[in-house]
Amino acid sequence: MTNENNCVLANGCMGAGTAACTKHCTAFIQMHGVSGNGGRSAAAGLPREYRLVTLQNSPARGDQPEAYKAAYAYASTFNRQFDQQSGSVAAEDRIKSLYLVSEKTGTGKTTTAAALLNEWLRVHYSGSLRRGLTPLQRPAYFLDVNEWQTEFNLATMANDDEGMAEFQWKMKLAMSAPFAVLDDIGVRDCTPAFRGYLHAVINARVTNQLPTIYTSNIALDQLWQVFGERRLADRVGDLCREIEFVGESKRGMRR
Template sequence: MESLGDVLKRMPSGRDALQQADSMLQKLLADPLVEKLRAKHPELDVDTIRLNLNRVYQHVKEYRVCSNCPGLDNCPNDFEGHYTMLSCETIAGQVQLDDRRVPCKKLLARQRENQIRGRIRSFYVDERALEQGYSAEEILFNDTERLKAAGQVMEYIGRTKEEGLQKQGLFLSGSFGTGKTFLMCYMLHELAKEGYTGAIVYMPDFVEDLKALMHEPGKLKETVDLMKDTDLLVFDDMGAENLNPWVRDHVLGAILNYRMNRKPTFYTSNYDLDMLEQHFSFTNKEGEELHKGRRLMDRVRPFVDTVVVTGHNKRGGRS
């Protein structure tokens, strides 16, 4: 539906123009939307509508578009994601018709989703994992072998919503491609709706990047502080990284030491806790250091509940 200005430009001048303008007025007066507006505001007379023909036409046009919405990205309204809302009031005996741009439900939903995503930081994890927005039913029933693990994660989400931020995190262990990362992304998204901030860190790439950050102390401090302070921190694929003593003792150790008894930390791993301790006890530079591996695990093991994730390998498809 074109704009009123475009319609009037095609009209002839003089008497014919007045007749066609009057014809358009009559069509608007007969439109159910205008009838509804006049029923709500009995003081809205024909002369006021005639004086505000463009506003009324815009309201009707945009309402029709919204009723058959082509999607937010294809919105043809003058202001994307907005429609014209009319209001009527009487001031000093004079009826006035005002218009304002109102965001539609789809725009409000997108803005809220962007706000939620803005609470979650991703380090080296595919952003699509945070954007898929699966329903609780899909989480629970996509893979019945994963049902118990999914239920434990859902229970944790519910407990946090009811009681507030927990001090205890989760340790998700299982074989490749069973959906551990996916479950953690779902948890971050659901709790971001409640206002919690979160970060998910893919450990193999993060550890490699830390080696470069050694020479950028300001950036390193900013990254470590973010991981200390975020409400929910997920270390993804823990145990797959190539550790060195500095990363283990001065970066991971500092982050976990700060968070324990304050904020929950979460892990996904192909290892169980005992195997992870062995991994922490060996570095590519120092060889075997059992006491340092055990010291780091003392900041992990007491502060997580273990969730064993079983199921089919879903790599290359939806999790």
């Protein structure tokens, strides 16, 4: 039995489905680790439930045809990352950001963002090898903003230096990763201190022209009301396409 269903590199891999497609494959180990729960996939911060989701197998694909049409088009630009890194891509052709939004929860925004992150990992790993480059250990990073805010609140209330160090480490990764997902960016009850950290992440990514996928249940033009100011929302919207997810929540309905 081959291993292509357990590897995000399978799409486009010459060995997928052949006798060479095993858990001992070097590419599989580098992407997923010896255990299947490590490697670049784990380094990206992806929760385990999303580490194998792709645009092809995403459970949200059938319910969101328009959003997935846009997602496929967006993923088709990922090869530009190599030109962008070398500075040889024109400003109008550089990879933009996405803002995935729906008022309802459970419509597939996070699943889709994770699928796009996995596609970035695949393109980065395979494309680097074809160009004789060494793939980065962390070419992408997934930050659950709601969870990150909770970690900040707990570390602050408990005066926990270790917890704050973990919080700041995640912040640095989110600021510097070539590609990032900032999941659930419509945080509520946002303190000025946390808002400052979040602004620093977004500002660093926009200033350095690093493509970012944001997910939210707040429309982009209303995001400023959550943050209590317009400048952070304006930074999110800079060179960013908004894609709406429609319908009711499917959470808990799939097996």
